Amino acid sequence: MHETLRSLSGQQHKLSVMIKTHYGDRFLAKIALGIGALFLADDFTISSSASLLRTFMWTKSLNERQQLKLHGSGFLGGTEDSLKQILNWPGGHVIALIADNNNLNLYCSFYGVQNAIVRISSEPELWKERIGEGVVFLIAPGIQKFVGPIELSKYIAHKFEDDLKDEQLSQLEEDMENKPEAPPYNI
Numbered sequence: 001m002h003e004t005l006r007s008l009s010g011q012q013h014k015l016s017v018m019i020k021t022h023y024g025d026r027f028l029a030k031i032a033l034g035i036g037a038l039f040l041a042d043d044f045t046i047s048s049s050a051s052l053l054r055t056f057m058w059t060k061s062l063n064e065r066q067q068l069k070l071h072g073s074g075f076l077g078g079t080e081d082s083l084k085q086i087l088n089w090p091g092g093h094v095i096a097l098i099a100d101n102n103n104l105n106l107y108c109s110f111y112g113v114q115n116a117i118v119r120i121s122s123e124p125e126l127w128k129e130r131i132g133e134g135v136v137f138l139i140a141p142g143i144q145k146f147v148g149p150i151e152l153s154k155y156i157a158h159k160f161e162d163d164l165k166d167e168q169l170s171q172l173e174e175d176m177e178n179k180p181e182a183p184p185y186n187i
Contacts, residue, residue: 024114024116025056025065026056026057026058026059026065028072028106028108028116028118029053029054029056029057029070029118030053030057031095031106031108032053032106032118032119032120033050033053033054033057035095035097035106035120036049036050036053036120036121036126037050039097039127039130039131039135040104040120040121040126040127040130040131041125041126041127041130043126044121044123044126044127047121047123047126048123049119049120049121049122049123049126050121052068052070053070053120055068056068056070070118070119071103071105071118071119072105072106072116072117072118072119083107083115083117084109084112084115086156086159087107087109087136087155088109088112088115089109089112089138090112091111091140091142091176092111092138092139092140092141092142092176093108093109093110093111093138093139093141094107094108094109094136094137094138094139095107095108095136095137095139095148096108096134096135096136096137096152096155097120097127097131097134097135097136098117098133098134098152099127099128099131099132099133099134102122102123102124103119103121103122104119104120104121104122104124104126104127104131105117105118105119105120106118106119106120132151133151133152133153134151134152134153135148135149135150135151135152136148136149136150136151136152136155137149137150138150138169138172140172140175140176142176142179143175143176143179145172145175147168147169147171147172150166150168150169154166155169158170
């Protein structure tokens with residue numbers, strides 16, 4: 001094998017990769033189910049919302065998944081640019097739980113490149129007292145640090161209001177700036 005690779009050295013090669021365009025949808029449902037189990041009321045795991053996420057996660061056929069009507073957008077579908085502008089964190093990952101009327105949604109952004117949102121629960125009694133209007137978790141893989149949960153309103157204020165900076169977020173920003181160049185994430 002090593003000799004075969006060595007003989008190919010210095011030559012131009014072509015590579016084609018087949019990717020299913022909805023590869024992240026089932027993964028997103030799995031994340032939503034896990035986050036819900038961690039942060040929502042114990043009854044979440046037996047709720048109709050969790051059942052929908054489980055069914056979606058285990059359904060292999062795209063056509064069958066589309067019939068399930070799980071609200072949200074997959075990673076390749078992306079999210080609205082305004083939501084990205086508000087929530088993304090340069091150089092890191094964002095996991096946010098966002099209340100919208102009687103729904104709780106999971107927003108994920110990986111390095112600000114892959115963004116998706118999915119409904120975790122439409123049963124406010126499972127999350128209203130625990131989550132409020134929303135919480136945000138930030139992960140900075142390049143420096144192996146995270147911050148959260150931070151109230152959604154405090155996160156947004158930190159990003160857009162100079163006189164409302166959050167101490168934990170400011171420290172994370174400083175740590176990220178003082179770290180040598182982060183490893184590449186978009187190779």
